[in-house]
Amino acid sequence: MIRAFFQSIQKTLFVFPLILLVYLVNLGLGLLLALPYFKVFRGGIGNSMEPSKLLAGYDHTVYRDLMEQIEGSIAVVDGQTPWMILIFVLLSIFFNGGIIGAMAASQDISRKSFWTNCRHYFGRFFRLSIISIIAYGILAVIIALPLAAYFKGISSSFTSEQAFVIPAIIGAGIFLFLFSFLSMSNDYAKVKIVAENSRSALRMFFSGLKFSFRHFFSAYIFYVLLAMILLVGGFTYWKLSGVVGTSSMFTIILLFIIQQILVFIRTSIRIWHLAYASSLYQNLQRGGRW
Amino acid sequence: MFFQTSSSNAQVIFPEPLSERIANYDIDVKLNAATKILDGKEILYWRNTSNDTIYDLQFHLYLNAFKNTESTFLQSGRIGTRGADLFGEGDDIWGWTEVTSMKMGNDIDLTPQIEFYQPDDDNDKDQTVIRVPLVDSLAIMPGDTIQLEIDFQAKLPQIMARTGFSRDYFFVAQWFPKIGVYEAPGQRYATEGQWNCHQFHGNTEFFADFGVYNVRMTVPENMIVGATGVLQEEKENADSTKTYYYRAEDVIDFAWTASPNFLEFTDEWEHVKVRLLIHPEHENMAPRYLESAIKTIEYFDKHVGKYPYPNLTIIDPPSFGAASGGMEYPTFITGISFSFLPEGVRSVEGVTAHEFAHQYFMQLIASNEFEEAWLDEGFTTYMENRALDATYGKKNAEIDFMGIQMGNRESRRAGYVGMENPKIAENFRPGWEFKHGGYGTITYNKTATWLSTLEGIVGLETMDQIMQTYFERWKFKHPCARDFIEIVNEVTGEDMQWFFDQVLYSAEICDYKIHRVYNGKVEKEAGIFGLGEERELIVEDEEEEDNSNEENKKYESKVIIHRIGEVKMPMEILVHFEDGEEVLEKWDGQARTYELKYERPEKIKWAQIDPEYKIYMDVNFNNNSYTTEPDAAPAYKYTSRFVFWVQQLMQTIASLV
Numbered sequence: 001m002i003r004a005f006f007q008s009i010q011k012t013l014f015v016f017p018l019i020l021l022v023y024l025v026n027l028g029l030g031l032l033l034a035l036p037y038f039k040v041f042r043g044g045i046g047n048s049m050e051p052s053k054l055l056a057g058y059d060h061t062v063y064r065d066l067m068e069q070i071e072g073s074i075a076v077v078d079g080q081t082p083w084m085i086l087i088f089v090l091l092s093i094f095f096n097g098g099i100i101g102a103m104a105a106s107q108d109i110s111r112k113s114f115w116t117n118c119r120h121y122f123g124r125f126f127r128l129s130i131i132s133i134i135a136y137g138i139l140a141v142i143i144a145l146p147l148a149a150y151f152k153g154i155s156s157s158f159t160s161e162q163a164f165v166i167p168a169i170i171g172a173g174i175f176l177f178l179f180s181f182l183s184m185s186n187d188y189a190k191v192k193i194v195a196e197n198s199r200s201a202l203r204m205f206f207s208g209l210k211f212s213f214r215h216f217f218s219a220y221i222f223y224v225l226l227a228m229i230l231l232v233g234g235f236t237y238w239k240l241s242g243v244v245g246t247s248s249m250f251t252i253i254l255l256f257i258i259q260q261i262l263v264f265i266r267t268s269i270r271i272w273h274l275a276y277a278s279s280l281y282q283n284l285q286r287g288g289r290w
Numbered sequence: 291m292f293f294q295t296s297s298s299n300a301q302v303i304f305p306e307p308l309s310e311r312i313a314n315y316d317i318d319v320k321l322n323a324a325t326k327i328l329d330g331k332e333i334l335y336w337r338n339t340s341n342d343t344i345y346d347l348q349f350h351l352y353l354n355a356f357k358n359t360e361s362t363f364l365q366s367g368r369i370g371t372r373g374a375d376l377f378g379e380g381d382d383i384w385g386w387t388e389v390t391s392m393k394m395g396n397d398i399d400l401t402p403q404i405e406f407y408q409p410d411d412d413n414d415k416d417q418t419v420i421r422v423p424l425v426d427s428l429a430i431m432p433g434d435t436i437q438l439e440i441d442f443q444a445k446l447p448q449i450m451a452r453t454g455f456s457r458d459y460f461f462v463a464q465w466f467p468k469i470g471v472y473e474a475p476g477q478r479y480a481t482e483g484q485w486n487c488h489q490f491h492g493n494t495e496f497f498a499d500f501g502v503y504n505v506r507m508t509v510p511e512n513m514i515v516g517a518t519g520v521l522q523e524e525k526e527n528a529d530s531t532k533t534y535y536y537r538a539e540d541v542i543d544f545a546w547t548a549s550p551n552f553l554e555f556t557d558e559w560e561h562v563k564v565r566l567l568i569h570p571e572h573e574n575m576a577p578r579y580l581e582s583a584i585k586t587i588e589y590f591d592k593h594v595g596k597y598p599y600p601n602l603t604i605i606d607p608p609s610f611g612a613a614s615g616g617m618e619y620p621t622f623i624t625g626i627s628f629s630f631l632p633e634g635v636r637s638v639e640g641v642t643a644h645e646f647a648h649q650y651f652m653q654l655i656a657s658n659e660f661e662e663a664w665l666d667e668g669f670t671t672y673m674e675n676r677a678l679d680a681t682y683g684k685k686n687a688e689i690d691f692m693g694i695q696m697g698n699r700e701s702r703r704a705g706y707v708g709m710e711n712p713k714i715a716e717n718f719r720p721g722w723e724f725k726h727g728g729y730g731t732i733t734y735n736k737t738a739t740w741l742s743t744l745e746g747i748v749g750l751e752t753m754d755q756i757m758q759t760y761f762e763r764w765k766f767k768h769p770c771a772r773d774f775i776e777i778v779n780e781v782t783g784e785d786m787q788w789f790f791d792q793v794l795y796s797a798e799i800c801d802y803k804i805h806r807v808y809n810g811k812v813e814k815e816a817g818i819f820g821l822g823e824e825r826e827l828i829v830e831d832e833e834e835e836d837n838s839n840e841e842n843k844k845y846e847s848k849v850i851i852h853r854i855g856e857v858k859m860p861m862e863i864l865v866h867f868e869d870g871e872e873v874l875e876k877w878d879g880q881a882r883t884y885e886l887k888y889e890r891p892e893k894i895k896w897a898q899i900d901p902e903y904k905i906y907m908d909v910n911f912n913n914n915s916y917t918t919e920p921d922a923a924p925a926y927k928y929t930s931r932f933v934f935w936v937q938q939l940m941q942t943i944a945s946l947v
């Protein structure tokens with residue numbers, strides 16, 4: 001595990017240009033939405049002085065009056081958002097092949113092989129994504145059904161809201177754990193698809209699960225570590241945004257930069273996990289100690 | 291006095307009656323916790339304070355609203371009714387009241403004369419009002435007091451709208467045959483003497499005369515009881531039951547509750563003892579209930595008038611009886627809580643303040659809640675907002691949680707101006723006439739918002755004077771719109787009818803807008819002037835202009851204002867020039883468009899209508915100001931935030947599949 005850890009850092013640094021690529025695509029798509037959003041918001045402000053009150057902090061009256069005016073146009077932008085997200089997700093699935101391919105090869109990161117790998121693995125990765133979405137759905141149903149049955153059962157005998165809230169929290173906890181496990185094993189499935197050049201996404205999905213079970217601790221501890229980094233990052237942002245504030249154009253730009261750094265870190269962490277999955281798999285395949 | 295016979299062991303609360311005490315009840319009631327049936331014996335002493343001879347009696351049997359699906363309540367009132375789905379499972383979800391016997395004096399049997407009566411609609415299946423015609427010999431002469439002995443049985447419904455049972459929790463309200471209000475000519479809107487005794491509608495509440503209540507409630511011995519009024523006596527019976535005797539004076543209603551699970555907490559403010567009965571799972575909310583109650587009592591004492599009663603009881607319903615929460619009865623209110631409620635979400639405080647405010651607007655000033663709900667709900671909301679904003683902060687009294695803050699007053703206004711159709715109905719309309727929605731927001735939010743506007747126009751101090759005068763003059767009585775308007779006119783010394791015509795009797799909205807601020811150079815005269823011989827061409831001299839020094843440079847500036855809404859309000863307009871000079875203008879707000887014009891060495895930098903936000907009912911404050919240097923920063927702020935979250939969302943989903 002330690003070796004995989006250091007190797008994963010190496011690999012992540014190695015594919016740094018690809019991280020930048022994914023981040024820039026992410027930012028680009030975001031900015032495509034930003035343009036109409038900004039236009040609507042700017043139009044709503046017009047020549048009014050009220051919206052300046054939104055700079056110091058949240059002002060419910062100003063915000064509601066403004067929204068009342070631009071809600072319809074904002075809804076149009078909101079309506080485009082899911083499509084933009086879908087485009088990014090598809091591109092991300094596309095890039096995954098190239099990224100994992102580069103990590104597996106470890107020395108060849110030529111532009112040509114990157115695009116070749118992207119194209120080569122896209123079909124399988126896409127199928128794997130569909131399978132994992134179905135798996136998430138099944139998981140949700142498996143957790144929700146007994147919970148719903150339990151809630152229905154106690155509806156005539158519960159004595160307090162605790163009877164609902166506590167099982168709901170436990171249910172959510174179990175769901176979160178299984179969900180994260182599934183999402184983690186998904187990355188191992190991707191690594192295996194590339195390493196074993198397998199055409200069957202379904203077989204690799206289960207194979208990834210099996211691998212994750214067998215090496216649960218070395219896989220999941222790292223996954224949780226990354227999740228913790230993200231949480232710390234989120235918390236830091238929350239605290240920082242309170243300190244920086246948005247009272248002037250300068251702090252707004254500063255906050256934007258902080259936001260983008262956070263998104264970049266997020267992108268890196270995402271790819272770091274792929275790198276770790278790739279390293280761990282390679283080490284264990286070679287029968288190395290971990 | 292006539293009602294002391296059965297209450298000889300009672301402690302008198304007010305040595306001098308505070309009200310006319312028209313409708314007085316002695317009630318003995320036994321609750322069967324298994325069948326949810328109340329067996330009651332009621333002695334009603336009712337006084338004819340009019341100059342009319344009265345030939346019939348009318349009573350509310352409110353619980354019959356829950357008797358079947360055909361009641362006017364359940365037919366009309368799905369919109370606005372509270373609580374759970376009545377059409378759940380089980381046979382004992384329904385509720386009803388039946389008068390099994392009615393005698394005048396001790397012997398004259400009126401039972402055969404009882405008939406159901408529908409004054410508001412032609413739904414002959416509605417049984418929420420009964421009428422008892424009296425033969426001439428029994429007619430009630432002016433000044434007479436009659437004594438009626440009424441035996442009744444009532445089955446409590448499963449709690450859906452305020453009243454009923456949920457398992458072992460009983461909330462007993464609107465439970466006994468309750469006499470209507472006889473309105474003499476000139477009283478409120480009556481042109482001739484008549485009973486005011488409406489059916490129970492989905493949207494409406496109640497109306498009753500003041501009186502003294504002596505109520506003995508017999509319940510299983512494990513039950514803890516809370517009720518309107520003051521506990522006089524607690525007695526254990528041989529049959530494993532307990533009888534609680536409560537007395538209330540100068541109140542318009544009596545409600546009570548019983549549950550084996552209540553925990554009790556108490557506090558007090560000057561002469562007012564506050565008792566909280568709370569369910570154990572909400573125990574952590576007790577300090578929030580008590581603190582907000584005390585703060586609100588204090589605020590009302592300062593700004594409206596003295597709460598005369600010695601106590602206030604607050605009931606916190608269990609989660610399975612939540613539909614009884616958030617309701618007001620004399621000296622007795624219900625809250626709503628949730629044990630996981632974050633501190634910054636002040637709904638416990640909000641509901642407590644609201645229901646306490648009803649002690650003034652509903653109980654002490656007993657307006658007709660059927661016909662003029664705005665007089666109780668709207669006034670309550672207005673004063674509740676004031677009390678809460680003063681206690682917890684103008685910008686965060688309602689919510690201060692996870693970066694979202696809102697005050698109560700602004701939140702109510704946002705509710706009104708954000709309505710899909712804020713012109714759906716005018717305020718002045720009986721509750722049951724809001725047939726296609728709008729009852730809640732118009733009655734609560736709009737009223738509170740135009741009362742804030744009135745406060746803005748007359749000033750806070752005068753507004754307090756208005757409220758205090760209204761309270762002093764109309765406590766223990768039944769005022770109507772006209773009475774309040776008269777007080778406003780009297781206190782302000784102005785005829786304010788124009789205000790009420792627009793805000794109360796009309797559904798129109800108020801919206802003013804600064805259309806444009808122009809700054810142009812003053813143009814010199816040019817063209818042909820004069821007649822005949824004296825005709826002369828004047829040309830603008832470019833060179834002269836260039837040579838003119840800065841001090842002579844002048845701008846012709848204009849502020850153009852549009853009135854978009856039909857409501858007209860006088861207002862102030864603040865004009866700010868580039869050199870920092872400010873001019874406060876006044877406009878009567880009448881015309882559809884209006885302009886302010888200046889010739890000055892400096893340009894106008896910005897202008898703002900109503901800079902102190904006095905016209906709080908203006909539906910859009912955003913168009914009330916106009917600056918020549920608009921700031922795009924807020925758009926950048928929200929756009930970058932939007933992009934950030936979209937990026938995060940993209941990353942999250944992409945990392946899962």
Ligand SMILES: [Zn+2]
Nearest residue numbers: 644648667670
């Ligand atoms: Zn209310």
